[in-house]
Each structure stands twice: as structure tokens, then as C-alpha cells.
Amino acid sequence: MYGKKVKLRFLFLTLILLSVILSVFLILQSLKDNVVYFQSPSEIKSLIELNKKKLRVGGMVKKQSISINSDEVNFVITDFKNEINVTYSGAVPNLFAEGKGVVAEGFLKDRNYFLATKILAKHDENYMPPEVKEAIGDK
Amino acid sequence: MFKYFKPNKIFAITSRAPKYVLFLFIIVLTIGLTEALILSPEDYKQSDAVRIMYVHVPAAWISLGIFSSLALLSVGSFVFKNKNFSLIAKSLAPSGFIFNVIALVTGSIWGKPTWGTWWAWDARITSMLILALFYGMYLLAWRIYQDKEQAIKITSMIAILGAINVPIIKFSVDWWNTLHQPQSINILSNNSIHASMLIPLGIMTAAFALFSLLIFLMKYNTELIKVKNKGLDRL
Numbered sequence: 001m002y003g004k005k006v007k008l009r010f011l012f013l014t015l016i017l018l019s020v021i022l023s024v025f026l027i028l029q030s031l032k033d034n035v036v037y038f039q040s041p042s043e044i045k046s047l048i049e050l051n052k053k054k055l056r057v058g059g060m061v062k063k064q065s066i067s068i069n070s071d072e073v074n075f076v077i078t079d080f081k082n083e084i085n086v087t088y089s090g091a092v093p094n095l096f097a098e099g100k101g102v103v104a105e106g107f108l109k110d111r112n113y114f115l116a117t118k119i120l121a122k123h124d125e126n127y128m129p130p131e132v133k134e135a136i137g138d139k
Numbered sequence: 140m141f142k143y144f145k146p147n148k149i150f151a152i153t154s155r156a157p158k159y160v161l162f163l164f165i166i167v168l169t170i171g172l173t174e175a176l177i178l179s180p181e182d183y184k185q186s187d188a189v190r191i192m193y194v195h196v197p198a199a200w201i202s203l204g205i206f207s208s209l210a211l212l213s214v215g216s217f218v219f220k221n222k223n224f225s226l227i228a229k230s231l232a233p234s235g236f237i238f239n240v241i242a243l244v245t246g247s248i249w250g251k252p253t254w255g256t257w258w259a260w261d262a263r264i265t266s267m268l269i270l271a272l273f274y275g276m277y278l279l280a281w282r283i284y285q286d287k288e289q290a291i292k293i294t295s296m297i298a299i300l301g302a303i304n305v306p307i308i309k310f311s312v313d314w315w316n317t318l319h320q321p322q323s324i325n326i327l328s329n330n331s332i333h334a335s336m337l338i339p340l341g342i343m344t345a346a347f348a349l350f351s352l353l354i355f356l357m358k359y360n361t362e363l364i365k366v367k368n369k370g371l372d373r374l
Contacts, residue, residue, distance in 0.1 A: 009218045021303055036316045037261035058316060093255030103318055120254045125323040127189060128333035129180030
């Protein structure tokens with residue numbers, strides 16, 4: 001069917017691809033902590049030791065948890081299993097709201113308290129016109 | 140089977156087709172932009188910023204699609220030594236690169252008002268940047284290597300190895316926590332995007348695909364003229 005050279009080139013390509021896929025997989029596995037953009041409150045709770053490095057916590061803003069004092073915003077990030085209290089001073093993005101996704105960047109004071117230096121709003125995959133949202137109701 | 144690709148026949152098509160494709164592209168783009176910018180509703184949460192999506196998402200899809208075809212064509216040209224495949228791949232690459240850059244730039248413009256940042260080193264965005272680098276390498280390799288045989292070998296390798304990145308981009312939002320939202324369009328289950336927004340998205344994708352086809356035909360035509368000028372009647 002195919003010549004010997006064609007088969008050899010195909011084998012060569014397959015071997016290269018397999019080895020590179022394997023190495024990429026191993027690299028991504030070992031760098032998992034760096035590939036992940038943020039950690040959930042549950043993952044923070046199960047940290048063995050707290051280090052001083054900057055990290056990101058992500059989850060939902062707990063309903064009725066936002067309180068704004070003079071120049072400070074306090075709220076709770078939850079993943080519906082564990083929670084973490086966050087304090088932040090500065091402007092929050094427009095989409096920052098209760099019951100919506102958020103990623104906070106900053107430093108961990110202890111396992112329950114996070115001092116944020118930057119707040120990012122996480123958008124979910126739902127796109128719909130306002131009328132439809134009203135019809136569905138606020139779930 | 141590949142010897143039935145007759146350059147003369149292909150040339151007859153590529154030299155005439157662009158003007159029809161251009162005509163079709165302008166019509167579809169006009170309909171698409173009207174749908175996306177005027178007729179489609181605003182989003183309940185991000186209001187008018189959602190309109191960036193109608194450029195961002197099709198551009199990202201097309202750039203991924205083109206890179207996948209580059210890889211497949213490169214396997215064909217590397218294994219079967221068919222030069223036509225590498226000419227097709229070479230002509231496809233520029234529009235894929237342009238759409239990749241458009242996806243990155245529009246994503247950045249969207250990210251500022253919604254997320255609150257221009258750039259985030261999350262898995263989806265970083266892997267998309269790596270794709271742009273692979274596109275850059277691919278295009279540069281064609282220019283750097285004067286020797287045709289060598290250029291074909293090196294560009295095929297770049298395209299094939301870069302293709303490993305494609306599934307990583309696709310599944311990055313499922314495998315890791317990312318700032319980028321997961322996909323809204325599912326073939327197997329329900330879409331989490333409303334039909335009134337899906338229609339302009341579809342039309343814009345068609346328009347961008349036509350644009351890629353247009354650029355491809357023009358580039359490919361030039362490549363065939365180069366082949367003809369060398370006095371070769373086959374590739």
C-alpha cells in the first residue's frame with residue numbers, strides 16, 4: 001500500500017508526538033499549583049502551612065455578606081462548603097455583586113481571613129437578555 | 140490519490156472565486172454586524188459589553204480551527220511528501236494568526252470592564268497566547284528558510300507540535316480553575332446562552348470563516364502563480 005519511507009516517517013512523527021504529549025502532561029501535572037488561577041476556600045482550609053506569598057481565592061460572594069465601611073469592603077467568599085472573610089480597600093469592578101463569582105488577590109492572614117489587594121469579578125457562562133432573566137427569576 | 144490535484148484546475152478556481160467570496164463576505168458581515176450591534180438584546184449582567192463577544196468568540200474559534208487544519212495538512216505533507224498540502228497550510232496560516240490576535244485583543248478589551256483587569260495569567264488566556272506564538276513561529280519559519288524542502292519540514296514540525304496546545308486551550312476551563320468562564324455552547328446538553336444571542340454569534344462566525352476563505356484563496360493563488368513561474372506544471 002504505502003512505501004517503506006512513508007511508514008517510517010509516520011512512525012517517526014507518532015513517536016515525537018507521543019513523547020512531547022507525555023512531557024507536556026508531566027510538566028502540567030507538576031506545575032498544577034501554578035496553572036490554577038485561584039484556589040477555593042476549601043483548598044485554603046486544607047493548606048498545611050500558610051506562607052507569606054501572594055495568592056488568589058475564588059468562589060461566590062456569599063449573599064448578604066457585603067458590608068461597606070468608609071473605605072473598606074468586607075465580604076465572604078464561599079464555595080458552599082467552606083467560607084473565608086475578605087477585606088479590601090479600593091474600587092470593585094462593576095460586576096462585583098452578591099451571589100456572583102469573584103476572585104480576590106492578596107495575602108492570607110489566617111485560614112479564615114484574607115486581605116485582598118485586588119478584586120476581579122468572575123463572569124459565568126450564562127448569557128441572556130434582562131427580560132429572560134426576570135422570567136426565570138433570581139435563582 | 141494526491142496526484143489528481145491538478146494545479147491548472149485549482150488555479151482556474153482560485154483566480155476566479157475571490158470576488159464571489161468577497162461579495163458573500165460583505166453581505167454576511169453586514170447582516171452579522173446589524174444583528175450583533177443593533178438587533179440583539181443586551182446582557183442582563185454585563186449589558187452592552189456582551190457585544191464584544193460576537194467578535195471575540197468567532198475569532199477564537201476560527202484561529203483554533205485553522206491551527207488544527209495546519210496540523211492535519213502538515214501531517215499530510217510530512218508523511219506523504221505532498222507539497223500541495225504545505226502550500227495550502229502556508230496560505231491558511233496568516234488569517235488564523237490575525238484572528239488569534241483579534242481574540243486576544245478583544246478579550247482584553249472585554250476583560251477590563253467585566254473582570255476589572257486587562258490581562259490575567261490564567262490557563263485559557265496563557266494557552267491562547269502560546270498559540271499566537273506558535274502561529275508567529277510558523278509564519279516566520281516560512282520566511283527564514285530559503286530552502287523549500289527545509290522550510291516544509293520545519294513548518295510542519297511547528298504546526299504538529301503546536302497542535303498539542305489546541306486541546307489544552309479547549310479544555311483548560313474544565314481542567315483548572317480559570318478566570319475565563321467555561322464554554323456556553325454545548326452540543327450534547329443545553330446551551331447556557333440565549334437563542335437571541337446565539338444567532339448573531341453564528342452569523343459572525345460564518346462571516347469570519349468567509350474572510351479566512353477569501354484570504355486563503357488570494358494567498359493560495361499567489362503560491363500557484365509562483366509555481367507556474369518556475370515553469371513547473373506540477374507541484
